[in-house]
Amino acid sequence: MGRQTCVISAGFSEHASKRSDVSMPEMVSEAIEDCLKKVPGLELKDIDAFVNGNMPAFEGANIPELWMTDWLGARNKPLLRVTTGGTTGGSVAIAGYYTVAAGLPGVDTVLAVAFEQQSQGDTSVGLASVALGEMTAISSLGLPIEKLRRLVSAGAAIGIASYQATNYMRKSKITEEDLARVVVQNRRNAAKNWYTHLKMPNLTIQDVLDTPYISFPLRYGMVCPASDGACAMLFTTEEKAKEWADIPVYVNGVASVANQTAIVGYNAAGAGQLDPSEQLGSQLSADLAFKQAGISFPRKEIDYAEVYAPFPNQELMWVEKLGLFEMNTATAMYKAGVTAVNGELPINSSGGVNSTNAIGASAMERPAEAALQIMGKAGNQVKKAVHTSLGHGWGGIINLITMMVMADEPQRKFR
Amino acid sequence: MSQKSLQYEKKEYVKTRTMPGSWYLSSYKYKYNFSHFKPFFEKLKEKKLVGLQCSSCNEVSFPPKLVCGRCLIKPDRWVDIRETAQVATFSITYEKNPQTGETEEKPVVAIRHDGADTMFLGVIDPSTNFHDVYVGMPLKVKWVENPQGNINDIDYYEVINDKAKNMEIRKE
Amino acid sequence: MEKVGIVGYFYVKMKPELDYGRYDLVFETVRGALDSAGLKKKDLTTVISCTNDYYDGRTISNAFCVEPGGAYLVDESKVEMDGPHAVLYALMRILSGNHKLALVWAGSTPSCFPYDSTQLYATDPTWERPTELLNQMVSGGLQMKAYMNKYGIKVEDIAKVAVKNHKNAAKNELANPEAQLPNISINDVLKSDIMSDPVTELMYAQPCDGMAALLLAPEKQALKITENPVWIKGVGWNQETYYLGDRNLHESKAMELASKMAFKSAGITAKDVDVAELFEHFAHEELIFSEAIGFAEKGKGSKLNSEINGDLPINPSGGAIGGNAPCATGLIRMIEAVKQLQGKAQGYQVKDAKIAVASGQVGFCAQNSILYVLEKGGN
Numbered sequence: 034m035g036r037q038t039c040v041i042s043a044g045f046s047e048h049a050s051k052r053s054d055v056s057m058p059e060m061v062s063e064a065i066e067d068c069l070k071k072v073p074g075l076e077l078k079d080i081d082a083f084v085n086g087n088m089p090a091f092e093g094a095n096i097p098e099l100w101m102t103d104w105l106g107a108r109n110k111p112l113l114r115v116t117t118g119g120t121t122g123g124s125v126a127i128a129g130y131y132t133v134a135a136g137l138p139g140v141d142t143v144l145a146v147a148f149e150q151q152s153q154g155d156t157s158v159g160l161a162s163v164a165l166g167e168m169t170a171i172s173s174l175g176l177p178i179e180k181l182r183r184l185v186s187a188g189a190a191i192g193i194a195s196y197q198a199t200n201y202m203r204k205s206k207i208t209e210e211d212l213a214r215v216v217v218q219n220r221r222n223a224a225k226n227w228y229t230h231l232k233m234p235n236l237t238i239q240d241v242l243d244t245p246y247i248s249f250p251l252r253y254g255m256v257c258p259a260s261d262g263a264c265a266m267l268f269t270t271e272e273k274a275k276e277w278a279d280i281p282v283y284v285n286g287v288a289s290v291a292n293q294t295a296i297v298g299y300n301a302a303g304a305g306q307l308d309p310s311e312q313l314g315s316q317l318s319a320d321l322a323f324k325q326a327g328i329s330f331p332r333k334e335i336d337y338a339e340v341y342a343p344f345p346n347q348e349l350m351w352v353e354k355l356g357l358f359e360m361n362t363a364t365a366m367y368k369a370g371v372t373a374v375n376g377e378l379p380i381n382s383s384g385g386v387n388s389t390n391a392i393g394a395s396a397m398e399r400p401a402e403a404a405l406q407i408m409g410k411a412g413n414q415v416k417k418a419v420h421t422s423l424g425h426g427w428g429g430i431i432n433l434i435t436m437m438v439m440a441d442e443p444q445r446k447f448r
Numbered sequence: 449m450s451q452k453s454l455q456y457e458k459k460e461y462v463k464t465r466t467m468p469g470s471w472y473l474s475s476y477k478y479k480y481n482f483s484h485f486k487p488f489f490e491k492l493k494e495k496k497l498v499g500l501q502c503s504s505c506n507e508v509s510f511p512p513k514l515v516c517g518r519c520l521i522k523p524d525r526w527v528d529i530r531e532t533a534q535v536a537t538f539s540i541t542y543e544k545n546p547q548t549g550e551t552e553e554k555p556v557v558a559i560r561h562d563g564a565d566t567m568f569l570g571v572i573d574p575s576t577n578f579h580d581v582y583v584g585m586p587l588k589v590k591w592v593e594n595p596q597g598n599i600n601d602i603d604y605y606e607v608i609n610d611k612a613k614n615m616e617i618r619k620e
Numbered sequence: 621m622e623k624v625g626i627v628g629y630f631y632v633k634m635k636p637e638l639d640y641g642r643y644d645l646v647f648e649t650v651r652g653a654l655d656s657a658g659l660k661k662k663d664l665t666t667v668i669s670c671t672n673d674y675y676d677g678r679t680i681s682n683a684f685c686v687e688p689g690g691a692y693l694v695d696e697s698k699v700e701m702d703g704p705h706a707v708l709y710a711l712m713r714i715l716s717g718n719h720k721l722a723l724v725w726a727g728s729t730p731s732c733f734p735y736d737s738t739q740l741y742a743t744d745p746t747w748e749r750p751t752e753l754l755n756q757m758v759s760g761g762l763q764m765k766a767y768m769n770k771y772g773i774k775v776e777d778i779a780k781v782a783v784k785n786h787k788n789a790a791k792n793e794l795a796n797p798e799a800q801l802p803n804i805s806i807n808d809v810l811k812s813d814i815m816s817d818p819v820t821e822l823m824y825a826q827p828c829d830g831m832a833a834l835l836l837a838p839e840k841q842a843l844k845i846t847e848n849p850v851w852i853k854g855v856g857w858n859q860e861t862y863y864l865g866d867r868n869l870h871e872s873k874a875m876e877l878a879s880k881m882a883f884k885s886a887g888i889t890a891k892d893v894d895v896a897e898l899f900e901h902f903a904h905e906e907l908i909f910s911e912a913i914g915f916a917e918k919g920k921g922s923k924l925n926s927e928i929n930g931d932l933p934i935n936p937s938g939g940a941i942g943g944n945a946p947c948a949t950g951l952i953r954m955i956e957a958v959k960q961l962q963g964k965a966q967g968y969q970v971k972d973a974k975i976a977v978a979s980g981q982v983g984f985c986a987q988n989s990i991l992y993v994l995e996k997g998g999n
Contacts, residue, residue, distance in 0.1 A: 035717035095741035118680030135712035175598035302513040303566025429683035476677035481641030517687030520661035
């Protein structure tokens with residue numbers, strides 16, 4: 034049951050803090066054009082199905098794919114919408130993979146698109162509404178709402194991540210300088226990539242440490258921006274991939290295991306994740322995806338990784354949790370340059386989420402960049418030959434994860 | 449003088465026409481089920497703490513959970529919880545006071561009671577220095593004078609003396 | 621396409637306002653579905669939910685539902701269209717060979733918010749939202765007028781469909797009590813309040829609270845779980861263009877292409893179908909769909925005898941007019957079709973049903989339609 038699936042192209046639109054020159058559908062069609070122009074033999078009529086997603090709260094538009102049908106090129110074609118909050122991009126990429134792998138008759142080539150135009154809406158309303166329902170529940174039990182707003186702290190995503198940072202820093206004893214080093218590497222990488230948002234080719238560690246605190250231990254200079262942007266990926270079968278692309282990238286493992294919420298429990302209960310930096314869901318996802326892909330030693334077998342880390346402490350935490358480095362050694366690896374563009378295991382050479390964060394699209398840009406590195410067509414291509422790479426995303430109340438492991442050779446045997 | 453944002457290479461985009469619109473949540477009516485909270489509130493009136501335990505996986509939740517995620521059943525066994533607790537995680541936010549315009553420090557703490565397996569957001573004794581807070585710091589409940597039978601009966605958590613404070617393992 | 625079977629299902633009795641909390645409702649539905657198949661939570665390998673952020677009043681509506689929805693430490697995802705689209709995603713996950721048992725749950729509670737005014741958020745923000753003229757009901761009115769004018773159909777023929785569905789809903793114990801009207805007549809339908817001329821109140825599928833869940837498994841596992849699984853023989857889904865002026869409202873191109881795709885992958889024609897459960901937002905949509913699928917010629921949909929003992933029964937359970945829980949309605953149509961094939965539809969059973977179709981839709985005038993072909997399994 035099932036069949037081999039390949040990624041043959043990925044495209045992006047230009048990302049900025051306010052793309053005031055395009056509406057949502059125009060931005061999406063920019064990404065689709067960029068994706069299709071890398072595959073000269075393919076035309077829009079060859080695409081059999083579409084999968085789309087974004088986070089609907091940010092633009093104030095419900096199911097926007099309905100009125101964007103013509104701009105996507107999806108008139109009279111099958112279309113599916115998948116949304117899971119912060120991991121939307123990763124879920125859309127995984128859904129694109131499954132649409133091809135299922136082998137439904139007549140559905141061979143699938144275009145997956147994820148986008149976000151945050152400047153069109155009020156981001157803080159969108160983020161606050163994640164936990165708003167639960168907060169009203171707690172306040173109906175007698176707790177005054179002012180106490181609650183302060184409790185969940187400034188901006189849902191940053192607030193939640195800062196708890197994770199506290200626990201992680203206690204366990205691993207990293208300093209602020211280590212965090213700033215990660216930021217400097219990401220932003221300098223972004224300067225070499227054409228579509229990113231924060232391009233800072235001359236950033237230093239001291240520049241980052243000079244900014245004030247936003248939420249201990251994170252400073253303003255360390256956090257990700259809010260961008261507008263779109264991303265598109267093209268999935269197809271093995272036979273057609275060999276026809277259209279020079280190097281077809283096989284998708285070997287996908288996983289998206291969910292966990293209990295952290296900090297705020299559902300229905301005013303206690304939250305089950307006692308240590309948000311433990312991330313049982315991501316460890317299980319990584320195990321599942323690596324098993325499907327036949328990888329036993331990720332440190333040696335993965336050549337390139339794109340990790341979803343809007344904040345630098347998360348990057349240090351994820352590379353350990355996903356099995357790429359041993360516990361508490363990530364900072365030493367960054368210091369030694371192992372994760373730089375010309376290092377042994379480059380991480381986020383596209384600039385990562387720390388430099389570009391269009392929430393609906395960024396979880397798809399991670400596997401898209403990882404695929405482009407294997408194809409040799411990335412914006413900031415690493416020096417070594419990349420044979421296996423992975424793209425990762427997280428979101429929700431730190432309980433949703435997506436993972437996609439790709440290689441230039443197929444792993445699974447299909448009967 | 450430290451500035452908030454770092455400089456980066458920007459590109460200017462042409463501004464096109466915009467249309468106003470809105471998405472408001474004020475007309476939404478959230479519905480919840482709190483029938484399983486009744487024993488919890490009744491014991492709070494007597495200044496006692498109870499947690500709900502799942503009879504299948506023995507996870508104790510405080511405040512009580514409606515459904516145990518691991519076993520997909522409704523837990524129904526009530527167990528006693530001690531008044532001592534630990535800090536599970538914390539953070540300090542810097543918010544601008546709308547009246548004075550100054551940036552204030554606002555600490556937030558997540559607390560796990562001894563005997564429970566879940567954490568919830570709570571308040572520490574306002575007179576403590578928040579920069580002294582660390583993960584694992586021991587706390588104790590301070591009740592209000594006349595408990596009414598809701599969450600506000602726990603006034604705040606006071607810090608108790610940590611006899612292990614000077615041990616090498618605690619040093620940050 | 622390899623065989624995938626539906627092995628368990630459950631849906632809560634629909635009411636205009638359910639007095640459940642949200643998580644209690646999800647838990648009861650999911651538990652009911654697992655119990656109906658005799659399975660445990662640890663057997664699940666993947667969970668797909670279908671809810672809509674705007675209908676739930678919160679973003680990432682699946683994040684807090686991880687525990688009550690049975691998705692704890694399970695590979696899960698969320699689709700934001702109608703129930704059958706979530707079943708499609710679960711079907712694709714099983715056909716890829718990665719998963720062995722999938723749970724799909726869908727539903728919402730429109731009693732918590734003004735349903736018809738939130739439809740505004742699905743309109744084009746540049747041209748249509750500022751005028752605030754377009755919503756589900758207006759588009760339904762335009763569609764009905766177009767259909768009546770093109771083929772000269774009388775409004776009584778369309779009211780007949782509404783009467784049939786309300787009477788059928790009275791036989792279905794899980795339908796919305798406000799829609800269960802066994803003694804209704806064509807006159808009652810025509811005299812009820814006008815919602816958007818010529819659509820009247822009793823021709824429109826009123827939104828109500830509800831939630832439904834379904835279990836899928838590949839062939840080998842399905843035969844071990846139950847003696848008579850229902851096989852999914854074919855599926856087709858399609859989305860046509862958005863703007864109402866660019867479409868022919870008297871026909872449904874999306875349903876035509878979707879049913880072509882489904883019948884081709886199932887290897888049957890419209891004549892082989894014994895019973896149909898279609899998600900019709902308005903009474904006239906049932907006629908438009910039956911013509912698009914091929915049950916009747918264009919313009920002759922009202923001549924078809926679609927009663928329970930007729931030539932081709934359509935919506936013996938009352939259809940969406942019997943209860944429309946947004947995001948769950950299409951899934952409930954699939955469950956009712958499964959019940960017909962298993963012989964478990966008490967009081968409205970169609971005799972000797974072997975092949976059924978079930979449909980779902982999303983968007984104004986069924987812009988995105990999906991159709992399943994289901995076959996009776998076992999003996």
